[in-house]
Amino acid sequence: xxxxxxxxxxxxxxxxxxxxxxxxxxxxxxxxxxxxxxxxxxxxxxxxxxxxxxxxxxxxxxxxxxxxxxxxxxxxxxxxxxxxxxxxxxxxxxxxxxxxxxxxxxxxxxxxxxxxxxxxxxxxxxxxxxxxxxxxxxxxxxxxxxxxxxxxxxxxxxxxxxxxxxxxxxxxxxxxxxxxxxxxxxxxxxxxxxxxxxxxxxxxxxxxxxxxxxxxxxxxxxxxxxxxxxxxxxxxxxxxxxxxxxxxxxxxxxxxxxxxxxxxxxxxxxxxxxxxxxxxxxxxxxxxxxxxxxxxxxxxxxxxxxxxxxxxxxxxxxxxxxxxxxxxxxxx
Amino acid sequence: xxxxxxxxxxxxxxxxxxxxxxxxxxxxxxxxxxxxxxxxxxxxxxxxxxxxxxxxxxxxxxxxxxxxxxxxxxxxxxxxxxxxxxxxxxxxxxxxxxxxxxxxxxxxxxxxxxxxxxxxxxxxxxxxxxxxxxxxxxxxxxxxxxxxxxxxxxxxxxxxxxxxxxxxxxxxxxxxxxxxxxxxxxxxxxxxxxxxxxxxxxxxxxxxxxxxxxxxxxxxxxxxxxxxxxxxxxxxxxxxxxxxxxxx
Numbered sequence: 001x002x003x004x005x006x007x008x009x010x011x012x013x014x015x016x017x018x019x020x021x022x023x024x025x026x027x028x029x030x031x032x033x034x035x036x037x038x039x040x041x042x043x044x045x046x047x048x049x050x051x052x053x054x055x056x057x058x059x060x061x062x063x064x065x066x067x068x069x070x071x072x073x074x075x076x077x078x079x080x081x082x083x084x085x086x087x088x089x090x091x092x093x094x095x096x097x098x099x100x101x102x103x104x105x106x107x108x109x110x111x112x113x114x115x116x117x118x119x120x121x122x123x124x125x126x127x128x129x130x131x132x133x134x135x136x137x138x139x140x141x142x143x144x145x146x147x148x149x150x151x152x153x154x155x156x157x158x159x160x161x162x163x164x165x166x167x168x169x170x171x172x173x174x175x176x177x178x179x180x181x182x183x184x185x186x187x188x189x190x191x192x193x194x195x196x197x198x199x200x201x202x203x204x205x206x207x208x209x210x211x212x213x214x215x216x217x218x219x220x221x222x223x224x225x226x227x228x229x230x231x232x233x234x235x236x237x238x239x240x241x242x243x244x245x246x247x248x249x250x251x252x253x254x255x256x257x258x259x260x261x262x263x264x265x266x267x268x269x270x271x272x273x274x275x276x277x278x279x280x281x282x283x284x285x286x287x288x289x290x291x292x293x294x295x296x297x298x299x300x301x302x303x304x305x306x307x308x309x310x311x312x313x314x315x316x317x318x319x320x321x322x323x324x325x326x327x328x329x330x331x332x
Numbered sequence: 333x334x335x336x337x338x339x340x341x342x343x344x345x346x347x348x349x350x351x352x353x354x355x356x357x358x359x360x361x362x363x364x365x366x367x368x369x370x371x372x373x374x375x376x377x378x379x380x381x382x383x384x385x386x387x388x389x390x391x392x393x394x395x396x397x398x399x400x401x402x403x404x405x406x407x408x409x410x411x412x413x414x415x416x417x418x419x420x421x422x423x424x425x426x427x428x429x430x431x432x433x434x435x436x437x438x439x440x441x442x443x444x445x446x447x448x449x450x451x452x453x454x455x456x457x458x459x460x461x462x463x464x465x466x467x468x469x470x471x472x473x474x475x476x477x478x479x480x481x482x483x484x485x486x487x488x489x490x491x492x493x494x495x496x497x498x499x500x501x502x503x504x505x506x507x508x509x510x511x512x513x514x515x516x517x518x519x520x521x522x523x524x525x526x527x528x529x530x531x532x533x534x535x536x537x538x539x540x541x542x543x544x545x546x547x548x549x550x551x552x553x554x555x556x557x558x559x560x561x562x563x564x565x566x567x568x569x570x571x572x573x574x575x576x577x578x579x580x
Contacts, residue, residue: 011580045425049577050425050577051577070431073431074431084426088349093345101335101431101432145426
């Protein structure tokens with residue numbers, strides 16, 4: 001449905017998007033994941049034709065979006081970040097206007113507006129003025145707008161940003177429902193959203209694609225790795241010594257003292273380990289040192305960890321980058 | 333064509349749901365009413381020489397240009413929202429990702445401003461009627477007067493549309509438009525001061541415009557001037573939108 005090749009965008013000397021190449025197959029919900037400022041919105045804006053790429057090719061449903069922007073735009077419904085709308089218009093009027101603007105034939109406008117109101121479950125506010133609606137309703141009006149011309153592709157920029165948990169659930173259910181007969185590309189920086197919604201994830205950081213695949217596969221990239229949460233009572237220093245001495249585990253957080261003093265401090269730590277028996281080893285070591293254990297819990301690595309792994313900013317030194325590449329080349 | 337019409341309709345709607353439109357229409361109506369009342373009073377009891385200049389309507393449309401000063405404020409108020417507000421609200425992203433061209437967007441918005449301009453002047457038709465009840469009205473002169481007013485609108489509103497395309501928020505757009513129109517108005521005053529190039533000054537000033545149109549003279553030079561300025565300003569506005577796609 002979407003084919004992107006070597007997509008690049010410069011704002012002056014700043015490279016917001018650097019050589020992105022990816023496909024979104026028909027019928028999938030694809031999550032576009034990245035930290036704030038990674039270039040997600042810029043990429044979506046180029047896909048939807050709001051911005052012209054500095055370089056690269058975009059094809060939407062087989063139409064070259066740069067050569068035939070109007071045709072390409074007809075195939076997609078877009079909900080920009082923060083969901084801007086005309087506050088002075090009524091919901092129904094607004095959707096009729098948008099339908100006409102998106103070249104829906106006059107005879108079909110009433111029907112299309114009706115069904116998009118229903119799909120986005122905003123029929124009850126069709127006569128209300130947009131400016132008086134709650135954020136959740138406005139977001140859904142934005143979705144109705146994206147749907148009104150019945151495009152095969154939906155591009156949603158952070159569709160759940162700024163909503164309360166109930167509204168988030170509603171919007172997610174709606175997107176899942178819509179995806180039954182549409183392709184959806186949505187951007188987010190919320191990981192559970194990707195795990196809950198998407199068939200596929202594209203992770204970008206600093207304008208570059210750093211990983212792509214199914215949410216399951218991505219988690220698999222760090223499968224075998226586990227995170228251990230530990231809480232105990234004793235001197236913080238003692239915990240540090242005991243845990244630091246274990247070669248099988250790596251301390252990722254702590255140990256830090258929560259309360260108390262001296263021997264009665266409550267200490268927490270997060271550890272990372274690849275050894276499947278790591279929990280037993282930690283338990284044994286703590287017991288041997290005469291410290292008290294309050295909690296020891298093993299967690300499976302979440303997408304959260306994959307994300308952190310892939311997008312944590314390393315110091316941006318061109319030399320370091322180059323040497324990395326060189327090493328890879330040599331390995332190959 | 334259909335997209336232009338759709339944008340025009342929404343824009344006219346947006347203008348007329350805003351309280352500012354009614355403040356403007358009311359203020360303008362009062363202003364015109366008072367001016368016309370003074371002119372009509374002045375003519376009462378005076379002998380008509382029969383020339384077209386000597387009618388309160390001709391005076392109203394052409395000879396009392398200070399009476400146009402509010403337009404220097406109204407035009408920026410009409411045009412400031414057109415594109416700048418879309419930028420300020422972010423709705424430009426919705427507009428420009430719909431299957432419409434920059435030209436359709438600019439034309440739709442500009443024509444909406446023209447429609448509002450005509451609505452602003454429509455009530456003055458009443459003065460024509462009133463004058464015709466109590467005296468003689470040369471309908472040809474009235475027609476050319478309105479034609480001249482439309483010309484001024486075409487000229488001023490295109491500049492306002494351009495400023496609205498350049499600015500990213502309506503207030504800035506309004507200030508820019510006011511400065512440009514105010515500057516042109518002052519240059520226009522030059523036609524009374526300068527010894528040379530008087531014609532040049534006269535083109536720029538709506539004073540010169542309206543003086544000739546209100547006498548029933550359709551001066552094609554003014555029409556060419558108005559439409560040229562409008563075409564250039566709108567072309568720049570379209571260019572500005574296209575540039576935004578590239579510059580971001």
